Amino acid sequence: MAGETGETIRPRREFIPWDDLPVERETVVGIGTVLPVVVLYLLIAVLPIAFAFWASLHNVHTLNPVWEWAGLDNYREVMNISTFWGSLWRGIVYMVGSTLLQLAVGLWMALVLNRVTRGQKLLTAVVFTAYLIPTIIVSLIALRVFDPQGGVFQMIGAEWLSLWEAREAPLGSQTWAMPLLILIGSWKFSVFITIFTLAQLRAIPNRFYEAAKVCGANRWQMFRDITFPRIMGIILVVVLLRSIFMFNKFDIIWQLTQGGPGNATTTLPVLAYKTVYTDQAYGLANAISVVMFLFLFVAAVAYFKLFNPSDEVETTT
Amino acid sequence: MSQSEPPGGIFGLSYDGETSIFETLKLISTAIIVLVGAWPIYWVTQLAFTEYETVEEAVTYFPTPDIFTLGNFVVLTQPRMYTYIFNTVVVAIGTIVTVVLVSLIAGYGLARLEFPQKENFARILLIGYLFSPIVIGIPLYQIWRSIGLLGTRIGLIIALSAISMPFAVWLMWKYIMTIPEAHEEAAWVDGASRWRGFRDVVVPQCRPAIIAAALFAFALAWNDFTFAQILLPQTDTTTFAPGILRAMGQAQFLPDAYLMAISLAMTLPPLLFAYFMQSYLLKGFQVRAL
Numbered sequence: 001m002a003g004e005t006g007e008t009i010r011p012r013r014e015f016i017p018w019d020d021l022p023v024e025r026e027t028v029v030g031i032g033t034v035l036p037v038v039v040l041y042l043l044i045a046v047l048p049i050a051f052a053f054w055a056s057l058h059n060v061h062t063l064n065p066v067w068e069w070a071g072l073d074n075y076r077e078v079m080n081i082s083t084f085w086g087s088l089w090r091g092i093v094y095m096v097g098s099t100l101l102q103l104a105v106g107l108w109m110a111l112v113l114n115r116v117t118r119g120q121k122l123l124t125a126v127v128f129t130a131y132l133i134p135t136i137i138v139s140l141i142a143l144r145v146f147d148p149q150g151g152v153f154q155m156i157g158a159e160w161l162s163l164w165e166a167r168e169a170p171l172g173s174q175t176w177a178m179p180l181l182i183l184i185g186s187w188k189f190s191v192f193i194t195i196f197t198l199a200q201l202r203a204i205p206n207r208f209y210e211a212a213k214v215c216g217a218n219r220w221q222m223f224r225d226i227t228f229p230r231i232m233g234i235i236l237v238v239v240l241l242r243s244i245f246m247f248n249k250f251d252i253i254w255q256l257t258q259g260g261p262g263n264a265t266t267t268l269p270v271l272a273y274k275t276v277y278t279d280q281a282y283g284l285a286n287a288i289s290v291v292m293f294l295f296l297f298v299a300a301v302a303y304f305k306l307f308n309p310s311d312e313v314e315t316t317t
Numbered sequence: 318m319s320q321s322e323p324p325g326g327i328f329g330l331s332y333d334g335e336t337s338i339f340e341t342l343k344l345i346s347t348a349i350i351v352l353v354g355a356w357p358i359y360w361v362t363q364l365a366f367t368e369y370e371t372v373e374e375a376v377t378y379f380p381t382p383d384i385f386t387l388g389n390f391v392v393l394t395q396p397r398m399y400t401y402i403f404n405t406v407v408v409a410i411g412t413i414v415t416v417v418l419v420s421l422i423a424g425y426g427l428a429r430l431e432f433p434q435k436e437n438f439a440r441i442l443l444i445g446y447l448f449s450p451i452v453i454g455i456p457l458y459q460i461w462r463s464i465g466l467l468g469t470r471i472g473l474i475i476a477l478s479a480i481s482m483p484f485a486v487w488l489m490w491k492y493i494m495t496i497p498e499a500h501e502e503a504a505w506v507d508g509a510s511r512w513r514g515f516r517d518v519v520v521p522q523c524r525p526a527i528i529a530a531a532l533f534a535f536a537l538a539w540n541d542f543t544f545a546q547i548l549l550p551q552t553d554t555t556t557f558a559p560g561i562l563r564a565m566g567q568a569q570f571l572p573d574a575y576l577m578a579i580s581l582a583m584t585l586p587p588l589l590f591a592y593f594m595q596s597y598l599l600k601g602f603q604v605r606a607l
Contacts, residue, residue, distance in 0.1 A: 024431075026430050026431055026432065027430075027431070027432045027433070029426070029430055029511070030426045030430030030431065030432030030435070031426075031432050032426070033422045033423050033425060033426025033427075033430065034423045034426050034427065034438060036419045036422065036423065037419055037420075037423045037442070037482055037486055040419065040475065040478060040479040040482055041442065041445060041479065041482065041483075043475065043479065044445075044453060044457070044475065044476055044479030044480070045444075045445045045448055045453065045479065047456075047460065048448075048452075048453045048456035048457050048460065049448065049452070049453075049456070051456040051459065051460060052452065052455065052456040055456060055459070108346065109350055112343060112346040112347060112350060113350075115343055116343070116347055121592065121595065122592070123347070123350065123351065123354075124591070124595050125588065125591040125592035125595060126351070126354045126355050126358065126588075126591075127350065127354045128587075128591035128595060128598075129354075129358065129584065129587050129588045129591045130354060130357075131536060132532075132535070132536050132539065132540075132587030132588075132590060132591055133539075133540075133583065133584045133587050133588075134539055134540050134542075134557065134558055134583055135540050135542055135558065136542055136557065136558040136561055136562065137361075137580040137583055137584060138357075140561075140576055140577075140580055141357050141360065141361060141580070144573055144576075145360070150374075150375070150376055152360075152376060155376075187353070187357075195598070195599070195602060196602055198599060199598075199599045199600075199601075199602035199603045200602075200603070202599055202600075202603065203603045218332075218335060219335060219339060241446065244446055244447060245446075247449075248448075248449030248450065248451065248452070250449070250450060250451045250542075250543045251450075251540075251541075251542035251543050251546075251558070254542075254546075255542065255562060269449055269451040269452075272451050272452070272455065273451055273455075276455055276458075282455070282459075285455055286455060286456065289449075289451070289452040289455055289456075290452075292449060292452055293447060293448060293449075293452055296447045296449075297444075297447055300444075300447055
């Protein structure tokens, strides 16, 4: 970091009499560098949320821009829609199920990829591709392989494992839609955890393991005392991020099931989307959005209080 | 292993025993990962090269010469598909450029310059991740409509850039912190301005972080469905993901083999990125205090 000596050799070109002004030149330049971020952030986060909150206090028909003051009626209605609590619950099931599965698979893949000796680069590329290909393609493939008309996985599930009937569409069944959504999403998003964990694993110097080996540690002890402390910080961060992302997930659910069958896979984002474009209730949808945001905010603050991921990360530095 | 090796593997196994179990597990794991990771790519590829009539009728495992065809790729030249893919490429490039430029400058500012509320600023940025694309997209529809950005690629680029921004800024900030400031000071002593120091000393050293941020932005833009679905309601300006879903809804018959040909075309760029950029990507994410 910049010490006192750094100040004296910093370049200064005196177009503006900085010494006479009440602000430091560095402060102005510093704020200048983050200004684009601030503008984008205001435009895409602060403004929409303020707008959503304002709209949630009105009754607005999606296609007709007449705003009718409604006060807190929309919020009362949100709490009373029968589908709200169900959607919240399904959202939590989807979030927790996906995150746990992704954490397990993601960590496992990272540990294996870190130790693979032959074809490591190719294998890593194949694994990473899952995260980089468009979600819609994952959905297209999933829709095809689970299609009752010649879908491979549908056939395997029906004929070998007898999970469903021969002519039944698993993605259209009340029992199987949600587990399959979790499974398909995890195929893609586990890689997110793999990427971050693998980056941390690669940063552990090999001499640590050699030293441990000389001291007679077995592999489990090596994992517990060298590997695990090094990746603990990033695990706490990615679990937080993945939970938030999965709770907010809209695309893959909409593409695979559109929230159906019935409401079996309708989570809150899907409910909000349906409210805008199917029920044309723009105000009510915004009320759902605001409630979603508040819910996540409380959950995230609680997570920080419990685990303090940023603190955990600092200590490993 | 020599005799001097102390006993005490897992479950009281000898060191050699433990190692061989470990190797076996590793082999099995690798096999599963290959199967699960490569299988969909293989499946898409083999269907893309198989005649579509065959794909509709039977399950095939390999495009043998009698059913092999390149004809499915004709679909890419359809004006509609061409537009979707072109729009996606434009949006992806636009997002990458915006994200890298803005995050590089902001990251430099956060790492090297002192200004009030710096840490709080960075923390507030992360709250941005609590906003679901759907939570932002719904109000953004009205806002973009009133300022005329609805249905434009610029509007989508702004939205996607802002979404990848907080992460990219953090990455750059932490990465630039790992570059010794002495490197710049040396340049300053030689008479370089702060801008020159940034351009000639910091930026070249930031390559892994730039590539990591760019890949993150690319993944986001290439993947995006939610924003494009809401912010590009007209079919002629839309990107690939919502476009293909609408096309499937409208078309009486869009053969699966055609879909797979399109999918393969959309999968190749990520695959190439993942292969050639992975070492940079991993290095960029290695920043400990991220």
